[in-house]
Amino acid sequence: MKGRLFRSVFRVGWPRTRQARLQAMLSSLVLHLHPTRVRVHVLRPSYTLGLGLISFFLFVVLTVTGLALMLYYVPHPDAAYRSMKDIEYAVTFGMFLRNAHRWAAHGMVATVFLHLCRVFFTGAYKPPREFNWVVGVLLLLLTLALSFTGYLLPWDQLAFWAITVGTAIVAYFPVLGPQVRYLLLGGHEIGAAALLRFYVLHCLVLPLAMAFLVALHFWRVRKDGGLTAPPARLHRRVPAWPHLVFRELLVFVLVLVVVHAAALLFDAPLEGIADATRTPNPAKAPWYFLGLQELVHYGAIFGGVVVPTVIVLALLVLPYVDTHPRGVGVWFAPERRVANAVFAAIAVALVAVTIVGTFFRGPNWAWVWPW
Amino acid sequence: MSEPESRRRFVAVAGTTGLVAGALGLLGALARSVVPDVLYEPPRRFPVGRPADYPPGSVTFVPERRLFVFNTPGGFCAISAVCSHLGCNVDHEAGKGFACPCHGSTFEEDGRVRKGPAAWPLPRFAMVLSRRGELVVDTRRTVGPDFRLKA
Numbered sequence: 253m254k255g256r257l258f259r260s261v262f263r264v265g266w267p268r269t270r271q272a273r274l275q276a277m278l279s280s281l282v283l284h285l286h287p288t289r290v291r292v293h294v295l296r297p298s299y300t301l302g303l304g305l306i307s308f309f310l311f312v313v314l315t316v317t318g319l320a321l322m323l324y325y326v327p328h329p330d331a332a333y334r335s336m337k338d339i340e341y342a343v344t345f346g347m348f349l350r351n352a353h354r355w356a357a358h359g360m361v362a363t364v365f366l367h368l369c370r371v372f373f374t375g376a377y378k379p380p381r382e383f384n385w386v387v388g389v390l391l392l393l394l395t396l397a398l399s400f401t402g403y404l405l406p407w408d409q410l411a412f413w414a415i416t417v418g419t420a421i422v423a424y425f426p427v428l429g430p431q432v433r434y435l436l437l438g439g440h441e442i443g444a445a446a447l448l449r450f451y452v453l454h455c456l457v458l459p460l461a462m463a464f465l466v467a468l469h470f471w472r473v474r475k476d477g478g479l480t481a482p483p484a485r486l487h488r489r490v491p492a493w494p495h496l497v498f499r500e501l502l503v504f505v506l507v508l509v510v511v512h513a514a515a516l517l518f519d520a521p522l523e524g525i526a527d528a529t530r531t532p533n534p535a536k537a538p539w540y541f542l543g544l545q546e547l548v549h550y551g552a553i554f555g556g557v558v559v560p561t562v563i564v565l566a567l568l569v570l571p572y573v574d575t576h577p578r579g580v581g582v583w584f585a586p587e588r589r590v591a592n593a594v595f596a597a598i599a600v601a602l603v604a605v606t607i608v609g610t611f612f613r614g615p616n617w618a619w620v621w622p623w
Numbered sequence: 624m625s626e627p628e629s630r631r632r633f634v635a636v637a638g639t640t641g642l643v644a645g646a647l648g649l650l651g652a653l654a655r656s657v658v659p660d661v662l663y664e665p666p667r668r669f670p671v672g673r674p675a676d677y678p679p680g681s682v683t684f685v686p687e688r689r690l691f692v693f694n695t696p697g698g699f700c701a702i703s704a705v706c707s708h709l710g711c712n713v714d715h716e717a718g719k720g721f722a723c724p725c726h727g728s729t730f731e732e733d734g735r736v737r738k739g740p741a742a743w744p745l746p747r748f749a750m751v752l753s754r755r756g757e758l759v760v761d762t763r764r765t766v767g768p769d770f771r772l773k774a
Binding site: 419438441443444445529533535617 | 657663664686689708709712714722724725726739
């Protein structure tokens with residue numbers, strides 16, 4: 253009886269033979285996302301650094317912790333801040349949950365960006381993978397949008413003024429900017445309507461879009477022939493069970509360990525309740541937008557509109573312009589010296605202005621030394 | 624084209640057109656519903672107290688309205704405290720003008736930009752004296768630098 257029940261769920265038992273291992277991969281929904289056999293080349297941690305996988309696992313952690321937080325959080329200006337205090341001090345493990353959600357979100361912004369860098373430096377966006385690169389760029393934008401909408405929810409000073417600055421940047425976009433801001437806020441100022449809209453976007457609209465695009469992204473990896481490898485190494489494969497599956501499990505465990513450690517060691521910030529009459533000095537956007545804020549300091553149109561638009565458009569058209577199949581599947585291929593140098597220069601510049609905005613800017617956005 | 628075939632074609636075209644039109648209408652209605660018609664926000668035209676509340680020559684920050692009320696020798700005027708750059712509240716220092724804590728813009732005493740990144744002056748709002756003798760600011764109407772309300 254027990255055998256039959258078990259078999260009704262798992263067609264193949266614990267796979268011991270090579271044939272059973274291939275069958276196991278095919279007969280389970282989750283495992284079937286994987287190929288039955290996988291290239292040895294892409295299994296080396298030094299090739300992918302596991303960044304895409306880490307990003308996905310962080311998204312899973314964010315979904316689970318986010319659902320738990322939703323049971324206590326109330327998206328209204330009269331109650332939001334108090335419910336944050338409740339989560340921190342009146343909910344068992346509430347502080348831990350919030351910390352985990354916060355640090356996983358920050359981590360995901362970082363790993364998604366690094367994943368993009370990895371894909372670029374290994375030339376993995378070349379045909380036939382152009383479209384999956386585009387999906388990846390959209391996923392990066394969604395990650396930023398999710399982080400940004402989540403940033404308002406605590407309804408503290410940090411949240412309020414970061415979103416004030418962020419939505420003011422939106423209004424600089426020519427023609428449609430002010431209308432989009434009005435739509436985003438549900439009015440002229442950041443109040444109850446804005447909080448509710450950000451809440452719905454953060455908890456429902458953007459995660460659903462994210463889940464859909466993540467599924468598309470994974471599916472395309474399979475359809476585009478798996479992860480890239482140089483031609484000479486395309487054909488050496490091993491069964492995905494256990495070589496891939498257990499590596500993924502290991503990465504998942506590592507992600508959980510790091511998120512737990514961060515959540516136990518560092519508390520997420522919560523400043524005083526949002527107050528439209530008092531601007532903190534300096535008022536800073538979330539760290540991943542501080543590069544943008546630093547550029548905005550030089551000129552709002554230049555930093556807030558021109559630079560981000562050009563970067564996103566360049567990322568979107570890149571795989572359709574740079575189609576030469578040289579140097580695919582290895583890091584920093586010599587044939588791609590120019591492309592890699594240009595990309596590295598832009599990435600380093602972005603990181604540099606972010607560091608300047610985060611650590612070197614004090615009251616009135618004047619230059620300060622962080623020590 | 625034989626008759627049944629052209630009929631089939633007509634039905635297909637009409638059906639597809641109807642389906643697309645219906646879907647677009649539904650999407651349009653959905654998009655329109657997202658634009659709020661009623662705003663539960665503070666009014667954009669509001670009293671800020673009596674002229675006597677503001678001593679001659681004073682500059683007063685009205686925090687809940689995010690603006691400054693000037694009582695100059697020529698009369699009253701109101702200047703927005705919301706930085707024209709990215710929406711932070713500017714600080715006022717007597718005789719030195721305004722400074723924004725977010726990105727370091729500074730403004731002259733009359734709201735003109737002294738140093739960027741702000742590209743536009745701080746807006747100056749129209750003021751009237753209500754029948755009850757209160758100063759009323761209308762943030763929907765901006766006025767030039769010469770505007771003064773005699774009260």
